[in-house]
Amino acid sequence: xxxxxxxxxxxxxxxxxxxxxxxxxxxxxxxxxxxxxxxxxxxxxxxxxxxxxxxxxxxxxxxxxxxxxxxxxxxxxxxxxxxxxxxxxxxxxxxxxxxxxxxxxxxxxxxxxxxxxxxxxxxxxxxxxxxxxxxxxxxxxxxxxxxxxxxxxxxxxxxxxxxxxxxxxxxxxxxxxxxxxxxxxxxxxxxxxxxxxxxxxxxxxxxxxx
Amino acid sequence: xxxxxxxxxxxxxxxxxxxxxxxxxxxxxxxxxxxxxxxxxxxxxxxxxxxxxxxxxxxxxxxxxxxxxxxxxxxxxxxxxxxxxxxxxxxxxxxxxxxxxxxxxxxxxxxxxxxxxxxxxxxxxxxxxxxxxxxxxxxxxxxxxxxxxxxxxxxxxxxxxxxxxxxxxxxxxxxxxxxxxxxxxxxxxxxxxxxxxxxxxxxxxxxxxxxxxxxxxxxxxxxxxxxxxxxxxxxxxxxxxxxxxxxxxxxxxxxxxxxxxxxxxxxxxxxxxxxxxxxxxxxxxxxxxxxxxxxxxxxxxxxxxxxxxxxxxxxxxxxxxxxxxxxxxxxxxxxxxxxxxxxxxxxxxxxxxxxxxxxxxxxxxxxxxxxxxxxxxxxxxxxxxxxxxxxxxxxxxxxxxxxxxxxxxxxxxxxxxxxxxxxxxxxxxxxxxxxxxxxxxxxxxxxxxxxxxxxxxxxxxxxxxxxxxxxxxxxxxx
Numbered sequence: 001x002x003x004x005x006x007x008x009x010x011x012x013x014x015x016x017x018x019x020x021x022x023x024x025x026x027x028x029x030x031x032x033x034x035x036x037x038x039x040x041x042x043x044x045x046x047x048x049x050x051x052x053x054x055x056x057x058x059x060x061x062x063x064x065x066x067x068x069x070x071x072x073x074x075x076x077x078x079x080x081x082x083x084x085x086x087x088x089x090x091x092x093x094x095x096x097x098x099x100x101x102x103x104x105x106x107x108x109x110x111x112x113x114x115x116x117x118x119x120x121x122x123x124x125x126x127x128x129x130x131x132x133x134x135x136x137x138x139x140x141x142x143x144x145x146x147x148x149x150x151x152x153x154x155x156x157x158x159x160x161x162x163x164x165x166x167x168x169x170x171x172x173x174x175x176x177x178x179x180x181x182x183x184x185x186x187x188x189x190x191x192x193x194x195x196x197x198x199x200x201x202x203x204x205x206x207x208x209x210x
Numbered sequence: 211x212x213x214x215x216x217x218x219x220x221x222x223x224x225x226x227x228x229x230x231x232x233x234x235x236x237x238x239x240x241x242x243x244x245x246x247x248x249x250x251x252x253x254x255x256x257x258x259x260x261x262x263x264x265x266x267x268x269x270x271x272x273x274x275x276x277x278x279x280x281x282x283x284x285x286x287x288x289x290x291x292x293x294x295x296x297x298x299x300x301x302x303x304x305x306x307x308x309x310x311x312x313x314x315x316x317x318x319x320x321x322x323x324x325x326x327x328x329x330x331x332x333x334x335x336x337x338x339x340x341x342x343x344x345x346x347x348x349x350x351x352x353x354x355x356x357x358x359x360x361x362x363x364x365x366x367x368x369x370x371x372x373x374x375x376x377x378x379x380x381x382x383x384x385x386x387x388x389x390x391x392x393x394x395x396x397x398x399x400x401x402x403x404x405x406x407x408x409x410x411x412x413x414x415x416x417x418x419x420x421x422x423x424x425x426x427x428x429x430x431x432x433x434x435x436x437x438x439x440x441x442x443x444x445x446x447x448x449x450x451x452x453x454x455x456x457x458x459x460x461x462x463x464x465x466x467x468x469x470x471x472x473x474x475x476x477x478x479x480x481x482x483x484x485x486x487x488x489x490x491x492x493x494x495x496x497x498x499x500x501x502x503x504x505x506x507x508x509x510x511x512x513x514x515x516x517x518x519x520x521x522x523x524x525x526x527x528x529x530x531x532x533x534x535x536x537x538x539x540x541x542x543x544x545x546x547x548x549x550x551x552x553x554x555x556x557x558x559x560x561x562x563x564x565x566x567x568x569x570x571x572x573x574x575x576x577x578x579x580x581x582x583x584x585x586x587x588x589x590x591x592x593x594x595x596x597x598x599x600x601x602x603x604x605x606x607x608x609x610x611x612x613x614x615x616x617x618x619x620x621x622x623x624x625x626x627x628x629x630x631x632x633x634x635x636x637x638x639x640x641x642x643x644x645x646x647x648x649x650x651x652x653x654x655x656x657x658x659x660x661x662x663x664x665x666x667x668x669x670x671x672x673x674x675x676x677x678x679x680x681x682x683x684x685x686x687x688x
Contacts, residue, residue, distance in 0.1 A: 199441025
């Protein structure tokens with residue numbers, strides 16, 4: 001008896017053998033950059049990024065690097081926060097809550113009791129208001145950024161690109177990637193957008209410029 | 211065992227019932243109207259929308275033309291990244307593979323991310339028969355599952371339910387399957403979402419096995435992609451020890467870079483968002499992060515049958531955005547369940563017959579569930595020409611090998627053909643029709659001609675034919 005694999009491949013080949021038209025080359029005439037702005041205009045890219053995040057219901061703080069610690073101290077709750085390895089310690093110098101390390105990896109039930117998670121990111125996209133996490137330094141494993149109810153992400157201005165096509169080439173698909181565009185949401189009930197279902201219900205982005 | 215579409219009536223019968231349900235029509239019209247407005251606004255934001263559609267259609271055609279190569283590439287890359295690839299010819303084989311994989315873990319309750327494919331193959335019922343409770347975690351899918359209902363939309367399966375109905379389902383059913391709905395639950399959508407969060411959180415934290423579908427599968431890298439809004443997808447894809455992902459053969463895209471096209475089209479066209487809140491991409495397994503056991507099940511279940519249809523194969527470009535149903539005047543009036551499939555609306559009207567064949571009255575009725583207005587052609591992100599496929603499938607029903615056709619219509623057309631070939635017979639027939647005209651009922655012809663008047667009115671037949679008038683008046687000069 002032939003395997004399902006062989007059968008399916010044979011069916012695919014038989015179906016395609018009778019087709020007359022060979023498709024042409026794939027056109028790539030869509031925009032490489034976000035429409036409506038000059039991608040070289042950094043101020044415009046960052047403004048668009050912040051605007052899109054706010055539209056999604058995220059909280060955005062635009063700060064100078066000297067002020068990160070003060071802003072984080074004000075933006076984080078008093079309780080506890082997961083802090084992944086590689087997250088710059090000076091940024092938490094003024095916060096008085098409990099730092100929870102995820103080493104060794106915490107059980108899901110324990111992560112569920114932590115109030116917040118702070119991370120950096122691998123890339124950010126202005127046009128779609130998206131943060132991309134790849135599990136690199138300062139970002140933690142995926143469960144750690146999922147179970148706490150507040151996710152605070154620190155983004156360096158030079159990480160923000162204008163569009164998805166600009167971002168995708170720099171990402172490594174072998175890593176598990178989480179693309180986050182605003183807090184968890186649903187429109188499953190009468191198409192009314194409700195913010196906050198299973199993922200973090202609050203998303204705070206600290207954008208560090210200069 | 212939950213309800214299924216097995217044995218569902220043909221479209222005209224199902225639609226006749228659905229269109230009399232005023233609440234259903236109001237719910238569907240409100241929901242589709244809301245999505246249409248959001249989509250239109252977001253699509254207008256893209257000056258390159260048509261170019262994105264061109265690329266997406268061409269990419270999917272390339273995938274279909276070289277599908278064998280791409281599938282082998284997926285298998286190689288996923289295996290190299292620590293995953294296990296399975297192949298399933300049909301629904302029964304796919305269900306058997308997943309059931310065996312879950313059984314091997316010893317788990318009796320698993321969590322699921324909404325997946326059209328698992329609904330198509332009836333996976334939940336197959337697992338239930340093996341004593342495994344598969345809990346849907348997407349809010350709308352959970353509403354359908356808890357209410358022992360059937361889905362009516364590919365993106366918003368509970369679109370036919372309003373908030374009061376959802377509240378009643380939660381209050382009645384949540385306690386039977388885990389954490390009950392909070393005391394005094396109102397029908398306010400944020401409160402309902404909170405009830406779902408609490409009910410599901412308990413399940414996510416203890417689940418050892420998760421089942422998902424995937425929106426895309428990248429051949430070049432073996433990467434699977436799930437696009438979602440609530441975070442239930444992230445929970446399933448991240449917290450379980452074992453992840454089983456089922457993917458239809460047609461979900462492949464050639465390269466990682468090609469995602470830039472589809473990720474820009476999907477959410478905008480589906481829900482009127484620039485991006486859905488969460489997109490997760492993963493390749494095999496990653497030590498220390500997420501499930502350490504990953505199974506990928508590649509499912510045919512009629513896709514190669516559709517692929518062999520020269521006109522219809524374009525339906526396999528579909529990325530399940532649901533825009534065709536949101537824009538469809540037929541769908542808006544009948545709702546999704548009338549199509550008797552997890553794929554309703556215009557895509558359902560073509561995809562179901564292509565996957566299953568036209569040999570039963572239900573699938574054979576679907577190509578006629580359209581006014582051919584073509585609005586679906588205009589909103590499709592992968593440029594499926596729905597009306598071309600609908601007409602081709604109607605042709606196959608009427609003229610092809612399908613066992614279901616209108617024998618009366620075929621006989622009548624043959625008889626008319628014979629009469630039209632002979633002028634004397636034609637003139638006699640026309641004179642007879644003129645005399646009989648007043649006697650012919652306008653709205654309900656007797657059987658076997660009643661099929662014609664089910665959806666049409668017989669036109670008035672003039673007493674005198676054009677030819678007779680021409681002769682009598684010498685070409686209208688007298």
